[in-house]
Amino acid sequence: MGSGKRSLTMAAMALTCVCFCAVLATSGPAYASPTPTPTPAPTGTPTATPGPVSNKDLEAVREKLEKLYHEAAVATDAYNAAEEKAAKQSAEIVDLAREIVRGQAKLDDLKDRAGAAARAQYRGGGLPPAARLWLSDDPQQFLDDAGSVRQGEHATKGLLGELARTQQDLEQYEKDASAQWRKLEANREDKAEAKKKIKKRISDAEKLESQLEKEERERLAKLEEEAAHQAQSVWLSSGVLADIKSEASEQGKQAVKYATDQIGKPYEWGAEGPKTFDCSGLTSQAWASAGRPIPRTSQEQWKQLGHVAVKDMRPGDLVIYFDDASHVGMYIGDGAVVHAPRPGRTVTIAGAGSMQILGVVRPDA
Template identity: 75%
Template sequence: MGCGKRSLTMAAVALVCAITVLGAPGMASAAPANPTPTPTPPAAPTTKSGKDLEAVREKLDKLYHDAAVATDAYNAAEEKTGKQSTQIVELAKAIVKGQAKLDSLQDRAGAAARAQYRGGGLPPEAQLWLSDSPQEYLDGAGRVRQGEHGTKGLLAEMKRTQQDLAQYTKDASAQWERLEANRKTRAAAKKKIKQRIAAAEKLESQLEKDEKKRLAKLEEDAAYQAQTAWLSSGVLKEINSKASAQGKKAVEYATAQVGLPYVWGAEGPKSFDCSGLTSQAWASAGHPIPRTSQQQWQQLERVDIKDMRPGDLVIYFADASHVGMYIGDGAIVHAPRPGRTVTITGAGSMPILGVVRPDK
């Protein structure tokens, strides 16, 4: 095997090995690009006034919201990385297969050249003069023409195979660059998630026991007021659609997870993040949907709130950073944030961006 053959084959094998390494658990955070500076957590409230605790609540909301946005970025990069890894492996296999084909074609071309050499390489006129039988010459000439056509076809096929190999190598290189970019995006998002959650947990840890209770009450009151305002608009009177068969299965799955912990990046079976819950619920119903809340908002069919039915997904906040599943009677089931569990709450308890429907 020549140097060119060895380099192509070894490159293909190296690609497969590298994919295996990149796909290994825990490798995503190996070398984050442009790491986000560690945020300085706010000082603990110096008094127990309602104003100070309200500021803490707002700060916690901001930190957990930032973590949710980063989680969506991480999940999207994770999904892309998996697809790109598969594509690179397939390209590597194509390179190995193409090289084997080229080797075989080169062997056949060499055999043809050796056969021509053994024939002496005499021109047809000379072979005619030397032949004892004109008919034998004509028969031989026909076979020679056929051989020449076959050799031309063989050379053309070798050229196409070489071009295919070059394109496979180019595509694999481009995919590798995209994979590396996504790996860095995933690592940076992971670091940001951990930073925001750590800052939020540190802030909460600085509160006194009675302050934590009052903070929880503030959060409940804020959600209650938002839900009350939403219901007061009369929207629930217009929502009377029934779930589809698949929507019913998705709701059954999602509500069965109530009480399980929120873990960013998790898709079950023992923990979930918000879009991990909704995507797995619909997968269990036999209808796979996009992984992240932003992808769900962008790619699924949008419906008016008044046409909402159980199984539909309610997308929250202007950046589509949170999602819950509508289960009827003005309620959703969702995985709220770190430190919380899958729960049922009012559909209007957070700012609604819109509603999407996985099944038409």
């Protein structure tokens, strides 16, 4: 038996104990406890060798892999959410920067006009109005001029008021821009932390899978298929499929076509196509292609899109999975969804009930 076989055998034994995490932390073969160097067996006595990995042990491996990939999916949603927020905040900062430039130009213009008005008033000073009226050759002209002066004074006051308001707007724009920068930096940190967690979980899962022999990987794949089939059978036995009769909308048909056209393309966390996808990258791009932009992440799709009962779902609707809304697939009819499952897998068709359903949302409700 090869070293990979021994490593998996001992890892599977460790899985049944609390110390499973130690298996992931070691690079060489893992043992449940230190063992002394064996003494040579008497001539003719067969040497004991580890037996094949049992289905029970492989089931423990499957559950651990499922947990690791689920945690990676949750972190992927957090990464995608942070990336989406960062894009919005960057756009808002650009808009604020434009407002600051426009506000500064307006402020400079108002200052020039206010200065000109002040200089004009200064040149028009001198004798009091009563004295100028008594000395005027044309009292009516003086009164007309005095009215113009008052209008000019009112205009100047309005100009100064606008100047003050523009200054306040400019200061607010600068404060808003600073606040957005702080949020952007916080989101960058969130995104970096999520990225680190994703890579760690996927690395742990790949390391665990790499300890399997080819025959064991095949048995593990069958266990995964059996678990999915059993969940789908339970879902179908409820009679839910008999109640699902709704037809897709025109936009729903376009979204389904886009999603099914991607079958066979690899899963990649954070990807939105065209060559690779994660679960919500596939569904969001499918609906974008149908002319209906929707939130980027499965959690936001669950929060923001209209909810419908499972019995009322139609092709194009999104089936949200797990209590934390960390996975999503698109219903395509006949009790099936198209989805991007996890790292190491490709976009594929699966039973809609093969995973724990949280609920159904309709992008074009």
